[in-house]
Amino acid sequence: MSTHGAEKLASLLLLLLCLGRGGAQESPPTAVKFTPADNYLIDCGSPNSTQLGDGRVFRSDPQSTSFLSTDQDIVVSADGVGATPILPLFLNARVFTDRSSYSFDVSKPGRHWLRLYFYAFACAGYNLTSSVFSVQTDEVVLLYDFSPESPVVKEYLLAVADDRVSLVFVPKKGSLAFINAIEVVSAPDNLIADFAHGIAPAAQFRGVSELDLEVVCRLNVGGPSISPANDTLGRTWLPDGPFLKVPAAAQSVAVPTQAVRYADDGSVTPLIAPSTVYASADAMANSNTEDPSFNISWLVPADATFSYLVRLHFCDIVSQSLNSLYFNVYINELMAASTFDLSSLTSGLAIAYYKDFAVNATTITNGTLLVQVGPLPDSGGAPPNAILNGLEVMKMSNAAGSLDGKFAVDGSTKGVAMMVVSRVGLGLGALTLAAAAAAAAALCRSRKRPEEWERKNSFSPWFLPLHAGQSSFMSKSSSSSKIRSFRSRFGSNRSRSGYSGVFSSGSIGVGRIFTFAEIREATKNFDEKAVLGVGGFGKVYLGTQDDGTKLAIKRGNPSSSQGINEFQTEIQLLSKLRHRHLVSLIGCCDENNEMILVYEFMANGPxxxxxxxxxxxxxxxxxxxxxxxxxxxxxxxxxxxxxxxxxxxxxxxxxxxxxxxxxxxxxxxxxxxxxxxxxxxxxxxxxxxxxxxxxxxxxxxxxxxxxxxxxxxxxxxxxxxxxxxxxxxxxxxxxxxxxxxxxxxxxxxxxxxxxxxxxxxxxxxxxxxxxxxxxxxxxxxxxxxxxxxxxxxxxxxxxxxxxxxxxxxxxxxxxxxxxxxxxxxxGDEGYAMINDNSAPIAGPLFQGR
Structure with a gap:
């Protein structure tokens, strides 16, 4: 199945389940209740309150004006309602032609569900199908240049730290924004732990509690769909069939929900997942393969610029005795859990268990996230088997405070102004940046080198702080403000503001102030053939002075805010440090609003x-x-x-x-x-x-x-x-x-x-x-x-x-x-005495990899 196809199918299934038309026989709700402190349900654009089949009541628009901040009052209804087999929440919408927002008081900071309903139906006066807009909260961009077509529900789990949360709609210039319905509902404090098991590197990862999450999929593996009416927290669970890479590799197994037990220590409760999830599973089937150790595989659409939280639900409903089921878990073809033994983890059979994994973006390929379970290579004579009961995949917000990779910044309009969000306690967010660095490195290596280049070996961007992914994403106006602030911190003795003050200061080591004309001459007017590398802040050029001295010249891009923090850090450090084994900062140029730093040239590169x-x-x-x-x-x-x-x-x-x-x-x-x-x-x-x-x-x-x-x-x-x-x-x-x-x-x-x-x-x-x-x-x-x-x-x-x-x-x-x-x-048998004039003394001769 293609990524697009899986995503579309997931949206349709989600819609059907929200409608209560999944068609599957569901078990009654688990006997556990959670009363949310905050429970805002709004049917936007509707003149009357709307009650769903699960008993929830959505307030009408007139009842919700206290939450709304806008100069407009545009509500529309779908044409041809009688022929539209959709949820009542999709029959009306509120439309915005300018920046508008909803704000909700939060009685207790913590995790909150946010569900946004979109359906671009046909209506008089407004073409919703051509709408393009962005949606953000106070802390995170949720959607950028979003243009919904078929009915879709976007679901988020926000980490709300304040006593108020705002939802801002920003239409693209010349377009409009709309929303059909909104849910803002408290979630249990212990629903998402602060730590997860990291994948590549395999180490415990902390900081999940500070991140905003977007639900990509939630699967009841091996079982039927579960509608919000039958979930302890009003969630929707999809059947896993459309996500199976090889459906013939899996067979569904199930037990009565009454057979499922939860841990006595309270580590897993029905709030984590209802018993219906744990009462069904996919186990290994006879898929007519010659390899008895094949894996069951699920493919989930994923954006390679984001990291993901993957929650796997397990419940051993297939074993007849303890310690008889051992298997491996893989994520993106990397070992996530080796020799997984549910018996040792739960001390019993049919006991609910789950495990969270943090998957960094660098492991994602082909726009998909691959989850697999499979038997051990040597099962010790026991029949090979592996199971999975439930799968949840959630996208993690990145260091720029975004959950949508398609963002750009334009402060001159009323577009989304991305802010630096330091609240990311995410090792994986940082690791995601390494992928951008690697890609930039590959690009720089492929660039043509100057004709006078002495060396013929590859010259990767040895000079650049390749951390574009973690740089600040700001509007042009905020970027200019930051540049002005940065320059003012260093001061200047001249009419043009820039770095000259820090270099001319007596407290700093000797530094030369280059004129822009000197820089332009040294780089042959910034000849593209002299480019050594490119970063988010701009380019690095090979410069040559009249006396033949070569320089590395870093030129900041004035229209980009990326790298300004790195510029500031480097100039603060290198203007004060001098050491034979640190690259020397020679000087700067601050004319014409340029941000140019000049370093010694390192002829042999990295x-x-x-x-x-x-x-x-x-x-x-x-x-x-x-x-x-x-x-x-x-x-x-x-x-x-x-x-x-x-x-x-x-x-x-x-x-x-x-x-x-x-x-x-x-x-x-x-x-x-x-x-x-x-x-x-x-x-x-x-x-x-x-x-x-x-x-x-x-x-x-x-x-x-x-x-x-x-x-x-x-x-x-x-x-x-x-x-x-x-x-x-x-x-x-x-x-x-x-x-x-x-x-x-x-x-x-x-x-x-x-x-x-x-x-x-x-x-x-x-x-x-x-x-x-x-x-x-x-x-x-x-x-x-x-x-x-x-x-x-x-x-x-x-x-x-x-x-x-x-x-x-x-x-x-x-x-x-x-x-x-x-x-x-x-007794150092692992080492060899390797010498041009002798044979090994102890241990084998190194034979290579």
Missing amino acids: LRDHLYGADAAMSLLSWKQRLEICIGAARGLHYLHTGASQGIIHRDVKTTNILLDENLVAKMADFGLSKAAPSLEQTHVSTAVKGSFGYLDPEYFRRQQLTEKSDVYSFGVVLFEVLCARPAINPALPREQVNLAEWAMHCHRKGKLESIIDPHLAGAINAASLKKYVEAAEKCLADHGADRPTMGDVLWNLEYALQLQDAIMEHPEEGQEKEDSDSLSK
């Missing part, structure tokens, strides 16, 4: 380009060179952590942010995400999670508490990336090998690390040097920051590893004898 990729073989680095580069980067980070009056946390350590000059001297770059380290009275900095997928500290990811040890973890990933010459994340590999940190640690524990080391290093690594290096990397990757070394300790170990390598290169025979003795006495 470290990653020398490790892997199509052109890496042209600039192979020896083991000694790699050690020296890692030592240089470690010195730069150590200086950041300890050299300033208050330490600085880089927060985006990776091989693309370690740049190499013409002598292969490593320097840390891209300080757009950097943060001041905690003071002596603090243990951490609480902040929304940002960074790059594959390098992110799992403790920071779980707790949103940033420390210097977060940089240490990322550097540990870099060390293995240097050793193995492969990306930190490679989705093309088997799922257990996708994450380099996890795979390298696994191989190290199994004594098989040599199997994944860069084959170009075979015959050139001293065993003691390798051991000390791997020891440092392993300690960096400790799960808890308190167990990781400082960057000073890491630096010491790397320098010692270099000394060991130098010793064997200068005295190979003595080194061999020493290593022979050390290896035999310590």
